[in-house]
Amino acid sequence: MFAWTIVQLVALFWIIYYVWRKLLASRRSTLPQPPGPYGLPLLGYMPFLGKRPHVTLKKLAEKYGEIFQLQIGGQQTVVLGSIETIREAYSKDVFAGRPTTPSIKAFLESGPSRFAMRTANAKWKFLRKVSFKALSLVASSQNSRLEAVVDEAAEGLEAELTAYNGQPFDPQRNIFDCVASVIGSALFGSDFNSKDELLKPVLQLPDRLASFFAVGNLLDTLPFGSVIMRKKIKDFLEAITPVNQVTEKYIGEHVVHCEQEDDIRDVADALAMVAKQTPLDLKQQIGLNDDAIRCSATDLFGAGFATTMETVRWAVNLLAVSPDVQAKARLELEQVCGDQPVQLTDRSSIPYNEAMLIEILRFSSLAPLGLPHSTMDDTTLHGYFIPKNTTILANFYGHHRNAKLFPDPESFKPERFLTNDGSLNMDATQLVIPFSVGKRRCVGENLARQELALIIGRLLQKFQIFQDPNNPVDVHDAYPGFNRRPIKTPIIFRKIVQ
Numbered sequence: 001m002f003a004w005t006i007v008q009l010v011a012l013f014w015i016i017y018y019v020w021r022k023l024l025a026s027r028r029s030t031l032p033q034p035p036g037p038y039g040l041p042l043l044g045y046m047p048f049l050g051k052r053p054h055v056t057l058k059k060l061a062e063k064y065g066e067i068f069q070l071q072i073g074g075q076q077t078v079v080l081g082s083i084e085t086i087r088e089a090y091s092k093d094v095f096a097g098r099p100t101t102p103s104i105k106a107f108l109e110s111g112p113s114r115f116a117m118r119t120a121n122a123k124w125k126f127l128r129k130v131s132f133k134a135l136s137l138v139a140s141s142q143n144s145r146l147e148a149v150v151d152e153a154a155e156g157l158e159a160e161l162t163a164y165n166g167q168p169f170d171p172q173r174n175i176f177d178c179v180a181s182v183i184g185s186a187l188f189g190s191d192f193n194s195k196d197e198l199l200k201p202v203l204q205l206p207d208r209l210a211s212f213f214a215v216g217n218l219l220d221t222l223p224f225g226s227v228i229m230r231k232k233i234k235d236f237l238e239a240i241t242p243v244n245q246v247t248e249k250y251i252g253e254h255v256v257h258c259e260q261e262d263d264i265r266d267v268a269d270a271l272a273m274v275a276k277q278t279p280l281d282l283k284q285q286i287g288l289n290d291d292a293i294r295c296s297a298t299d300l301f302g303a304g305f306a307t308t309m310e311t312v313r314w315a316v317n318l319l320a321v322s323p324d325v326q327a328k329a330r331l332e333l334e335q336v337c338g339d340q341p342v343q344l345t346d347r348s349s350i351p352y353n354e355a356m357l358i359e360i361l362r363f364s365s366l367a368p369l370g371l372p373h374s375t376m377d378d379t380t381l382h383g384y385f386i387p388k389n390t391t392i393l394a395n396f397y398g399h400h401r402n403a404k405l406f407p408d409p410e411s412f413k414p415e416r417f418l419t420n421d422g423s424l425n426m427d428a429t430q431l432v433i434p435f436s437v438g439k440r441r442c443v444g445e446n447l448a449r450q451e452l453a454l455i456i457g458r459l460l461q462k463f464q465i466f467q468d469p470n471n472p473v474d475v476h477d478a479y480p481g482f483n484r485r486p487i488k489t490p491i492i493f494r495k496i497v498q
């Protein structure tokens, strides 16, 4: 009886708060707020989001339009469903904030840099700029270092896949090693060891991250979620500890190098050098210390590793169910590269392979809702008023499944990005935006595109990829959570004899 009264009181309080907030917003602007569905007191629309919120939000967009709003727990949320609204909003500073949900707060407190989850303040701006510059050391098409790094990792992968001798197996662990080795060496240099025992628990990390940051998760939506779900936060912090430990070990070695030498060998050196050379008064003004600058390398590893690994896994699954796509891509590689491994400079001569890569990114839509943004001030979009501190979600998945832009969107068809004469249709490729757009666009986009082109190209040159007839691959489903991770399935790799 007492508990019921409490529930009624809380619900009443919530309704008063909700109406008061609406009234307050209507005083600040005469413009309407976006339309959208009602939810329950306190929980808002959270109970109806389902396991795949991006799918539910796509359906809601069909009813309410390309900009609509809903309440998710305590967060007033606006969802952008078209490329025009996403481009327009994300090009503006006012949309470049990040919400301060309990999951994001916990993550920010777990390390000194964490700029991917910081709101758009001076610290974020500085760390984003220096990371972008540091990454351009490895991710430029003139740079053959990435090719050398991929060569070595791909050789290891080739040996491991060959050892299965055409038997079906789940290649997740092997792809993990290969991508860890590529991104680790790109960031931390040739001493990076992807077989480091410390890295083992990192294999489980994508699953943990997916549920921790998922839209509508209980921690962020339940009232007093961070008090009720302390164990969830503790488990998450424990899960990310190995990434910090591995990368801090390498960062420490780079600091020593940069104290003695002036040459920059990799991304970690570039960041250590920025920390060394930035004037103290500037650091104080922004509120940064050397550790935060150097540890951006940890953030880059964290942000760049699972995303690239899962995309390679999507590629393998999609190719396994598309023998015709494989054959066309392989033939083009043979004609352009002969028996040499594909290089970055070949990319302009292999339009079918490039179209295939874009189709993999569209189809997988790995970050279906991107990372959440937040409005830094009251603002407007397409004639709607959007108050300060509104959470903004861009439905990249919904956009990539828009049948008007991508006919038959559930089919895997690289041809949709080619012109009649077989060259790349640049206008069509610009419609695929898996790395987001605007002020907070992914800083690792170039590196990711290059890594993917090289790793997938080399796999195709060496192996024919098949699904196991006893365990067909399902590419139309993905594990629920913050990222669309492909379903784990045994795959057959048959070595091509040259």
Ligand code: HEM
Residues within 6 Å of the ligand: 090, 115, 116, 117, 128, 299, 300, 301, 303, 304, 305, 307, 308, 311, 366, 367, 370, 371, 372, 434, 435, 436, 437, 439, 440, 441, 442, 443, 444, 445, 447, 448
């Ligand atoms: C296939 C691979 C990848 C995908 C699909 C991807 C996708 C994304 C998306 C959707 C965002 C959110 C952008 C926004 O908030 O609007 C993002 C942010 C970010 N990504 Fe990536 N990413 C990938 C690879 C990488 C790599 C390789 C790195 C680094 C080496 C990286 C580093 C980052 C960072 C640091 C941010 C935060 C940017 C900011 O908040 O200003 N990502 N990425």
